[in-house]
Amino acid sequence: MNHLSRRDFLKGVAASGLVLSSINVHAKSYGVIERKETTELSGNVFHLTINKTLVNVTGSPSIATTVNGMLQGPTLRWREGDMVTIHVTNYLDEPSSIHWHGIILPYQMDGVPGISFDGIAPGETFTYTFKVQQSGTFWYHSHSGFQEQTGVYGAIVIEPKEKEPFTYDREYVVLLSDYSDEKPATIYRKLKIASDYYNFNQRTVGDFFAEVKEKGFWEAWQARKMWNQMRMSDRDLSDVTGYTYTFLMNGHSPSKPFQALYRAGERVRLRFINAAAMTFFDVRIPGLKMRVVAADGNNVQPVEVDEIRLGVAETYDVIVEPKNSQAYAIFAQAMDRSGYALGNLTTNPNIYAKVPKLDQPQPLTMADMGMGMHMADMKKMPMKHNKYALKKPVPITQLPMRWGVGTTMRAKNPQYRLDDPGVGLRNNGRRVLTYADLRSLRSTKDDKYPDREIILHLTGNMERYMWSINGIPYHEADPIRFRYGERVRITYINDTMMNHPMHLHGLWSDLETGDENHLVRKHTIISQPGSKISFRVTVDAKGAWAYHCHLLYHMKDMFRKVVVT
Amino acid sequence: MKNLFLQLLLFATLMSSTFAGSGGDILRATFTADSLEYQANFDERAIYWDTYGYIGYDINKLYFYSEGEKPHRESANSENQLLYSRAIAPFWDVQIGVGLDRANEKYKSWAVIALAGLAPYFFETRAALLVGGNGNIGLRIDLEYEALLTQKLILTPKVSSEAYTKNEPRMGYGAGLSNLTIGARLRYEIKREFAPYVGIEWSKNFGNTRKYSPFNELYLVGGVRFWF
Ligand SMILES: [Cu+2]
Numbered sequence: 001m002n003h004l005s006r007r008d009f010l011k012g013v014a015a016s017g018l019v020l021s022s023i024n025v026h027a028k029s030y031g032v033i034e035r036k037e038t039t040e041l042s043g044n045v046f047h048l049t050i051n052k053t054l055v056n057v058t059g060s061p062s063i064a065t066t067v068n069g070m071l072q073g074p075t076l077r078w079r080e081g082d083m084v085t086i087h088v089t090n091y092l093d094e095p096s097s098i099h100w101h102g103i104i105l106p107y108q109m110d111g112v113p114g115i116s117f118d119g120i121a122p123g124e125t126f127t128y129t130f131k132v133q134q135s136g137t138f139w140y141h142s143h144s145g146f147q148e149q150t151g152v153y154g155a156i157v158i159e160p161k162e163k164e165p166f167t168y169d170r171e172y173v174v175l176l177s178d179y180s181d182e183k184p185a186t187i188y189r190k191l192k193i194a195s196d197y198y199n200f201n202q203r204t205v206g207d208f209f210a211e212v213k214e215k216g217f218w219e220a221w222q223a224r225k226m227w228n229q230m231r232m233s234d235r236d237l238s239d240v241t242g243y244t245y246t247f248l249m250n251g252h253s254p255s256k257p258f259q260a261l262y263r264a265g266e267r268v269r270l271r272f273i274n275a276a277a278m279t280f281f282d283v284r285i286p287g288l289k290m291r292v293v294a295a296d297g298n299n300v301q302p303v304e305v306d307e308i309r310l311g312v313a314e315t316y317d318v319i320v321e322p323k324n325s326q327a328y329a330i331f332a333q334a335m336d337r338s339g340y341a342l343g344n345l346t347t348n349p350n351i352y353a354k355v356p357k358l359d360q361p362q363p364l365t366m367a368d369m370g371m372g373m374h375m376a377d378m379k380k381m382p383m384k385h386n387k388y389a390l391k392k393p394v395p396i397t398q399l400p401m402r403w404g405v406g407t408t409m410r411a412k413n414p415q416y417r418l419d420d421p422g423v424g425l426r427n428n429g430r431r432v433l434t435y436a437d438l439r440s441l442r443s444t445k446d447d448k449y450p451d452r453e454i455i456l457h458l459t460g461n462m463e464r465y466m467w468s469i470n471g472i473p474y475h476e477a478d479p480i481r482f483r484y485g486e487r488v489r490i491t492y493i494n495d496t497m498m499n500h501p502m503h504l505h506g507l508w509s510d511l512e513t514g515d516e517n518h519l520v521r522k523h524t525i526i527s528q529p530g531s532k533i534s535f536r537v538t539v540d541a542k543g544a545w546a547y548h549c550h551l552l553y554h555m556k557d558m559f560r561k562v563v564v565t
Numbered sequence: 566m567k568n569l570f571l572q573l574l575l576f577a578t579l580m581s582s583t584f585a586g587s588g589g590d591i592l593r594a595t596f597t598a599d600s601l602e603y604q605a606n607f608d609e610r611a612i613y614w615d616t617y618g619y620i621g622y623d624i625n626k627l628y629f630y631s632e633g634e635k636p637h638r639e640s641a642n643s644e645n646q647l648l649y650s651r652a653i654a655p656f657w658d659v660q661i662g663v664g665l666d667r668a669n670e671k672y673k674s675w676a677v678i679a680l681a682g683l684a685p686y687f688f689e690t691r692a693a694l695l696v697g698g699n700g701n702i703g704l705r706i707d708l709e710y711e712a713l714l715t716q717k718l719i720l721t722p723k724v725s726s727e728a729y730t731k732n733e734p735r736m737g738y739g740a741g742l743s744n745l746t747i748g749a750r751l752r753y754e755i756k757r758e759f760a761p762y763v764g765i766e767w768s769k770n771f772g773n774t775r776k777y778s779p780f781n782e783l784y785l786v787g788g789v790r791f792w793f
Contacts, residue, residue: 204713408655475588556589
């Protein structure tokens with residue numbers, strides 16, 4: 001199973017010796033191996049190795065960290081109900097780990113160094129074993145350092161015990177990621193020194209004059225006023241962009257797109273996974289409706305859409321029915337429109353679909369600043385019409401809060417915006433999936449009513465590139481404590497201008513999408529800038545769990561340990 | 566200069582142990598030459614630099630600033646500061662340290678307290694209050710704005726002024742408003758870290774300072790802005 005012998009390493013290095021001599025390789029002990037084609041592994045016992053691997057994603061060689069030499073790592077196919085055993089050997093010069101994203105398991109198997117276990121030291125093997133209690137599309141990734149950015153990720157497909165409520169003839173994993181030849185530590189340092197380093201979509205003097213022409217000087221000035229006073233940019237969409245990233249689909253750059261072959265008349269299931277470090281993707285297949293059947297691995301009431309935003313770490317399963325043996329582009333634009341990942345859904349690998357143009361980026365709005373959306377309407381609206389309010393309020397547990405250097409913005413009037421497709425997708429003429437469209441297939445009406453609520457402010461200072469929860473970075477924060485058996489309602493208030501994909505390990509997040517009877521079960525929830533969103537957690541797993549923003553360069557500080565006793 | 570470097574190094578070691586951040590708050594060091602340029606008009610020519618750098622964390626940093634000029638066939642004049650900088654508000658740092666000026670081949674040291682940060686409407690601002698051993702108090706203010714003509718072509722208007730409470734003929738400072746400099750530089754960022762530029766600047770001495778140096782010049786500048 002691709003367990004690499006020492007000889008393989010040497011061969012790999014020798015074969016690429018010429019190229020390697022021109023780049024700086026810090027291979028202390030385990031050498032650099034050659035990249036292999038991504039394959040699928042199935043069964044009960046798996047052997048994974050984490051290696052430094054020579055790749056050429058951008059046209060110049062660089063050293064990635066990979067699983068089994070593959071970028072992306074092998075797809076693991078499990079069966080619901082099976083015991084799986086996964087031996088992971090770390091051939092890097094630094095500690096490593098694998099976290100099984102969205103998988104329900106004992107906390108010691110969760111793979112977060114410092115919380116679930118000690119991590120996997122260089123040269124060591126850690127054996128994960130747990131019972132697979134769920135089915136659907138998930139993924140795995142390293143939870144050490146910045147290894148997720150440099151390639152330690154792959155897909156997990158779990159076959160269900162019972163028949164699925166939909167059918168298809170063929171399926172593909174469509175895993176999206178972002179790759180850079182720059183070292184992640186370099187990217188992070190640059191963000192700390194100049195947080196707009198990668199943003200080449202900033203406001204220009206010309207933009208202002210265009211607005212003056214459109215609405216007159218006074219109006220244009222007034223529109224800018226709030227942003228100028230707050231020293232914030234309505235063009236601040238992504239911290240890291242296509243300036244340094246090449247966006248990948250199943251490890252393929254757009255110059256050599258991923259090929260998804262189908263036969264005429266087939267229904268194709270696409271398992272979309274956003275395994276990027278920092279990039280939100282907006283996915284569409286021009287010419288095809290996508291029928292969304294699952295979100296984060298859990299079945300939902302089918303909904304037909306043209307476009308889906310995948311926050312970092314989210315997964316969506318869709319079924320498409322391509323017609324007339326045509327070729328279709330699987331087009332995944334980065335949220336800030338600085339580039340895209342590309343696939344080709346075709347009956348003939350020599351026929352390529354026309355690639356659509358990138359959309360124009362949209363600026364952020366006052367709603368994204370937490371200034372409310374329909375303020376006038378809100379006043380008219382009686383409270384009972386607010387479908388996101390709890391029928392009967394529950395006690396709120398106050399958590400420590402700190403406003404100061406690390407917090408530049410405070411959402412004054414944060415709103416539930418589940419029906420808001422988000423910046424870049426608003427009024428684009430396409431049917432875009434929103435959280436308000438998601439309804440779980442199973443009924444949730446008998447689920448326990450929340451016992452209490454906690455409010456978490458997602459906070460930051462973009463100028464200094466500082467991130468935190470409740471204004472307090474992880475290393476200065478006490479753990480969040482849950483009682484085993486309780487049901488907690490968690491509300492995020494996003495006091496920043498960024499989307500944060502928040503991921504709670506080990507416990508499901510039941511998202512309130514406006515239908516008490518069909519809360520949708522997720523592992524990662526996007527909190528939109530300046531907004532409010534609520535979900536419920538049944539605390540059914542003891543131990544210590546990680547809880548964090550899944551943007552890699554936010555994660556270290558926008559992080560909490562959750563202790564369940 | 567060597568001494569300064571040693572002190573800097575010592576402070577850095579001290580900082581990394583005392584103020585060490587953790588998690589995402591990494592130790593970082595950076596140097597910026599905001600201007601490194603040649604200034605010229607029909608009468609005068611000079612090399613001018615305006616640089617700063619820091620080492621530290623999100624909240625606590627050690628900063629240095631060095632600004633100066635070397636007029637043709639004259640010795641260099643400069644204003645240098647070394648300060649402990651602490652973030653006190655989302656956009657503002659307060660800085661405390663020492664300053665050393667060099668003028669007419671003489672030196673003067675100051676105690677310095679400064680406020681640096683980003684003012685509303687995106688004005689990069691720094692105001693430094695200097696206190697000399699002889700009771701002279703100086704105020705130096707810099708204001709800068711970055712106007713993006715395109716994503717890479719950036720116009721930077723800049724205003725700086727200096728004022729003192731006492732006459733110090735030895736150093737060339739006169740009481741009252743002493744100098745006002747207004748300039749604009751147009752740079753092209755070949756990459757973020759490297760941008761050649763051209764510009765124009767007007768600088769005038771006022772009040773008593775004019776007795777020591779009646780400087781009042783309009784000149785062109787050309788140089789490079791870089792950081793690492
Ligand atoms: Cu975040």
